[in-house]
Amino acid sequence: MxxxxxxxxxxxxxxxxxxxxxxxxxxxxxxxxxxxxVDPDPPKTLGSYILRLDYSAWFWTLIILTIATAATVYASGIMPTLTPLRYLLGTVYVLFLPGYVLVEALYPGEDDLKPLERLALSIGLSLAVIPLIGLLLNYTPWGIRLDPLITALTLYNTAIGLVAAERKHKVVKKKLQAYPSP
Missing domain, CATH: 1.10.1200 (Non-ribosomal Peptide Synthetase Peptidyl Carrier Protein; Chain A)
Known part of the structure; x- marks a missing residue:
C-alpha cells in the first residue's frame, strides 16, 4: 500500500x-x-457539515438569497429605486431556487448530474413546484398574496435545503467509510 x-x-x-x-x-x-x-478532516455531524463553507456554500447562498429577496421585496415599497433588484432577485427566487433545492435533495452526490443538467432540472422543477405551492396557498385562509407566498417559499426552500444538506452529509459519510483515514 x-x-x-x-x-x-x-x-x-x-x-x-x-x-x-x-x-x-x-x-x-x-x-x-x-x-x-481526500479531506483529512471531513465533517462528522450535520451541524459541522452546515458550518463548513467548503461543503455547504450552496446552502448559505440559498439562505442569503432568500433573506436578500425578502428584504428587497419589502424595501422596494419604501425605496422604489430597488425595484430592478427586486425583479432580478424575485426571478431567481421563484424560477430557480425551489427547483434547485429539490434537485440537491434528489441528487445529493457531486457526480450524480452534470452542471448543465442541474441547471435545466432546477428551472424545470421550479416551474412545477411554484404552481403546487400556489395551489396549496389558494386553499388556505391567507390566499395567494405577497406575504403568504414569500413565507411559503421561504419555508419550502429552507426545509428542502435542510433535507438536501442531510442527504449530502450522508454522501460525505459514505465516502469517509469507503476511504478511511490511515
Missing amino acids: KREITLEEYVAKLGKKSRWKALKTAYENASRGRIRL
Missing part, C-alpha cells in the same frame, strides 16, 4: 515547475482519476 501524502507534498513533488503549473497538473490528475484527493 502506497503512503498517502498531502496535496502540498504532492505539489512539491511535482516541484520543478511553477507553483501554478504544479497545481494545474494536480487538478488534471485528480479530474482524470490518477490521484484521489
Whole structure:
C-alpha cells in the first residue's frame, strides 16, 4: 500500500515547475482519476457539515438569497429605486431556487448530474413546484398574496435545503467509510 501524502507534498513533488503549473497538473490528475484527493478532516455531524463553507456554500447562498429577496421585496415599497433588484432577485427566487433545492435533495452526490443538467432540472422543477405551492396557498385562509407566498417559499426552500444538506452529509459519510483515514 502506497503512503498517502498531502496535496502540498504532492505539489512539491511535482516541484520543478511553477507553483501554478504544479497545481494545474494536480487538478488534471485528480479530474482524470490518477490521484484521489481526500479531506483529512471531513465533517462528522450535520451541524459541522452546515458550518463548513467548503461543503455547504450552496446552502448559505440559498439562505442569503432568500433573506436578500425578502428584504428587497419589502424595501422596494419604501425605496422604489430597488425595484430592478427586486425583479432580478424575485426571478431567481421563484424560477430557480425551489427547483434547485429539490434537485440537491434528489441528487445529493457531486457526480450524480452534470452542471448543465442541474441547471435545466432546477428551472424545470421550479416551474412545477411554484404552481403546487400556489395551489396549496389558494386553499388556505391567507390566499395567494405577497406575504403568504414569500413565507411559503421561504419555508419550502429552507426545509428542502435542510433535507438536501442531510442527504449530502450522508454522501460525505459514505465516502469517509469507503476511504478511511490511515
